[in-house]
Amino acid sequence: MRKTLGLAALAAVLACGGASAQQVNVKIGVLSDMSSLYADIGGPGSVAAAKMAIADFTKDHPDVKVELISGDHQNKPDIGSQIANQWYDVDKVDLIIDVPNSGVALAVSQVANQKNKVFIVSGAAASDITGPKCNANTIHWTYDTWMLANGTGTAIVKTGGDSWFFLTADYAFGHALERDTMAAVEKAGGKVLGKVRHPLNTNDFSSFLLQAQSSKAKVIGLANAGGDTINSIKQAAEFGIVKGGQSLAGLLVFASDVAALGLPTAQGLVLTETWYWDMNDTNRAWTKRWQQERQGKWPTMIHAGVYAGITHYLKAAVALKGNLSDGKAVVAQMKSMPTDDPLFGKGTIRPDGRKVHPAYLLEVKKPADSKYPGDFYNIRATIPADEAFRPLKEGNCPLVSG
């Protein structure tokens, strides 16, 4: 009897002992578009970036064990939220990251809030994620439509492009980008002459480009991304839009899009990004490692955001000693710690969930100026972190008091 009691006591002590050990177990899920028009800007490249972040972090923290899974949301919000539900509930995932496609991201953000887990958006753009739809479980990394609108939009109006016509993808992201750019253009003194909305994943833009041509606007703003942007730009060249005196504003263009278009077609495009592989030696070294898994491809700022987001999350997990059951507490911890990673440098996460860092105005090089594969951009300007993103008070986020 005493022996059994003694053994039971020993077992109890050993069981409790597990909680005070430093072992931190984390499960991360990369949810992205693996097979459709956004697969090159996020997709398997995000999984590669996630693996790198985990490898780099666990090298310095051997007591942290991270399990990584990935899934394909196919650009459908219902599939995205179903996967998120299953991951959070059944598969015990602590963090979901990436999710290009703002419609899916808004849906997953709701799920993370309901389940009290953590969601870091790297791929999606709609500024509503830290605006009216913000919540205490979601962090928006990398970029958003307000930054794009005020980076590219304002810069173009300042150089004389003061009348605009919008070609908009007909879903959450396109609407958000069109709304934010319209506001930025009008604030800078320009005017908007019209807009046309096209379904997501459209093949043929000739009809919409014709309407843009007849509007006689100086600038045609492309409020779309991925395959849609590539098709719009390619077909605009065909219809002689640029030769006819109008210019194209690619409001969201990635390195992979420039590679798909080729420099002869893409040259001269002005765009805003928050990370470019060729900006400094650290980025170049990171890119070389990333390309070992993704041969022949170029990393985008979304991939960099996945790497940085996971790094910061794991730092928070260690600070909380592995207690990840309360998503709001983890996010609060992430907001209280300043960020510092090799790709984005030092930065902060604001109360509304917005990660802030500098943005860069880039211009696509002429083919003659491109010295090596991947040499896509000239850096035209740097927008400091405190100007690049929407001011905290203007977002209508319920988490921000006052």
Add this chain to the structure above:
Amino acid sequence: MFEMFGISSQALFGQLLIGLINGSFYALLSLGLAVIFGMLNIINFSHGAQYMMGAFAAYLILQYSGLGYWPALIIAPILVGITGVIVERLFLQWLYKLDHLYGLLLTFGLALIFEGVARNYFGSAGLPYTVPESLQGGRNLGFMFLPNYRAWVIGGSLVVCFGTWFVIERTRLGAYLRAATENPTLVRAFGINVPRMITLTYGFGVALAAFAGVMAAPIYNVSPQMGSELIIVVFAVVVIGGMGSILGAIITGFGLGVIEGLTKYFFPEASNTVIFVIMAIVLLVRPAGLFGRRA
């Protein structure tokens, strides 16, 4: 005159012309599908993937041999047509006597395989392919600026479509083909090699899809999913035109392209769905399609 409807005649004619251009792609692709279904009774769901393979073949031909657009227009369909022949010999010939569904499932699976392999090697953002020198630029028609390449698309597909219709409906070879579909045993008794004809017909249908793919490469993004985006609409076109009717496929293809173009002008958000709405209406009124024969 049109001003009273709130539209300018300029814009209207421009959209009609653009609709015709898109209709050319629908016509070419639905022609291939109609030929394959009419002659072989196979619902070829891999048609979109074969269209994509035509575009990729054009890109690869340019990369590896330096041959440009015009040679690719002949070589790519032949190469992809050969893969079609291989598919038919290996897989499809066992399915003719079975329910349509088996052919659909098999070709659907093949389409997924082709797309997945292409995405694995080339990524999904797409590959660059430019309009050939001789067709660059355009002319101002007054009501719109028409790129030369798009004019070629209309002309080229009209020629190919009506050439195919002529061969099938008006020549002896076409007569053999149509007879072999109706009564293969009797036709074989006359000494005609029916299995070979069927194989070559499938190869020809696939080559038509690849031809459309090469024509699409300079203007649409050459990506692995370019076919799957188009194929659903093309199926709707074929169903409206009447499965198995060659002329129905051609006329419906051009007609629906025009209707879609007008929808893009008046109500762009619905441009994705208007063809399916029409398909639903046509099926209610004439289940065999506009030009179809009742089975």
